[in-house]
Amino acid sequence: MxxxxxxxxxxxxxxxxxxxxxxxxxxxxxxxxxxxxxxxxxxxxxxxxxxxxxxxxxxxxxxxxxxxxxxxxxxxxxxxxxxxxxxxxxxxxxxxxxxxxxxxxxxxxxxxxxARGEMRACCNLGWIYLYGFGVISVNKQEAFRLLSLGAENGMYIAKASLGLMFLAGDGVPVDQQRGLQLLRESFEEGYTNAGNHLADAYFTGKFFPADKKAGHEWLSKVAATGDEKAMGILGFYLVAGSYGQTDVGRGVMLLEQATEKEYMPAYLWLGNFYRRGLGVTRDLDKAREWFEKGAEAGSHECQKALDEMMGEKVSPHIPGSSSIH
Incomplete structure (x- = not known):
């Protein structure tokens, strides 16, 4: 943080x-x-x-x-x-x-x-009190005061933190509408990860009933900004058919775009999809190609997958596919 x-x-x-x-x-x-x-x-x-x-x-x-x-x-x-x-x-x-x-x-x-008007210090000190750090104890009231001061002075990440506090009732009364509004404003003002928080909230139903359509919409908005993590995760969901939507062509395209930005999990996911024929036609040559690219980029998981392909029986399960967002 x-x-x-x-x-x-x-x-x-x-x-x-x-x-x-x-x-x-x-x-x-x-x-x-x-x-x-x-x-x-x-x-x-x-x-x-x-x-x-x-x-x-x-x-x-x-x-x-x-x-x-x-x-x-x-x-x-x-x-x-x-x-x-x-x-x-x-x-x-x-x-x-x-x-x-x-x-x-x-x-x-x-x-x-x-005291000299440095608003980044408001955010950092607010997070220290929000979570506690070392010898500094949690102080939700002071965290809220500092993050509010930051949000009022253009710190859009502070708005996202406040939004999550209101959604969870973390040191403040639960206020879902205010929490969602603050996260939307944070995203619109330039903090891309606020959109990821919104997508996660809608997908998981952690704060209110799950809304898979809204989750996909928010993850698509974040991916459209060029965020490689969102591109990779959305690509995975669309190929695997996670959360009710399937679009293999778009999913593969997003995963490939994520690898161009060296988002490491995307190499592994593409390799595993081709290796196991999940969502795409099984193609061990393509699987090996994506694992090799990932290993060259520095992915130890891709190197391990390459080693496993040397004769091990292929399992139909993708490790970690149940919850990656």
Whole structure:
């Protein structure tokens, strides 16, 4: 909940990103590169370079070296009143990047950032109180206050969190209509995963009677945005005939599009469909082709499936097919 790329595009962390990259770009520590990818400053400019270096770096040392030099520079900005730097000091203490993990310090930095109008800090601190984290106990009332403040100031992910709270009656009275409305608004404002939450709610009937048609409609809306997970799951459902709808052609197309975005389960599902002849004509050559593509992309499950094809009897069951959304 602290490293999602979910913030409005108006946030710009390139000043923080520049400080960090100056300190880690020549580092031989895998830890510096891993933590950089985990930290995810908004509009970070060096993610592809960091990923490429990780692939060729021979050292196994995961102790961050450059980050330990970057943190005092970020702290100096925070102490001068920079709310962006305050937010990142909070996040670094939550994740334990360049400093020991310290939730008390994290909360203090987030509170300072909020006092300066940093709405991302409202969300992160709201989630800390919503779920409890480390030594920080659950405080639903404070979580609701902070997430409401974020939602009122353009944080569409905060609206989704509030929507789920109202649906579940999590710290607030159950209000299904308000919960659904907040999730719809969150999706319309740009938080794609709010649509996944809506689809899941309609499919599972967790909060109200299940509505398979509405579930498919919402999952289709999310897939239409280019979200690879939604594309893959909807493709699976349409090929397998899950939740009352079958459209094999569209399902296969969506699964193939999901593999183009390297959504790993889609490789496995396509391979298994062809391997077992479920929804499509059984074709072991195509099954092997999809497993090979998945294994090459880094899927251990696809590699395992390839190994299993070397003489094992095929079972008609797809592992995990009963509940994947």
């Amino acid at each position: 602290f490293n999602e790329d979910v913030w409005p595009s108006s946030f710009d962390d390139r000043d923080i990103d520049n400080i960090i990259w100056e300190e880690i770009q020549g580092s031989e520590s895998r830890g510096d590169l891993i933590f950089y990818l985990l930290h995810r400053p908004q509009k970070a400019q060096h993610r592809e370079e960091a990923q490429a270096r990780l692939k060729i770096l021979e050292t196994v040392d995961r102790t961050p070296v450059g980050y330990a030099r970057a943190v005092p520079r970020i702290r100096a900005l925070a102490e001068q009143g920079d709310p962006n730097a305050m937010f990142h000091m909070g996040k670094l203490h939550v994740l334990g990047i360049g400093v020991p993990q310290d939730m008390v310090s994290a909360v203090a930095w987030y509170e300072k950032a909020i």
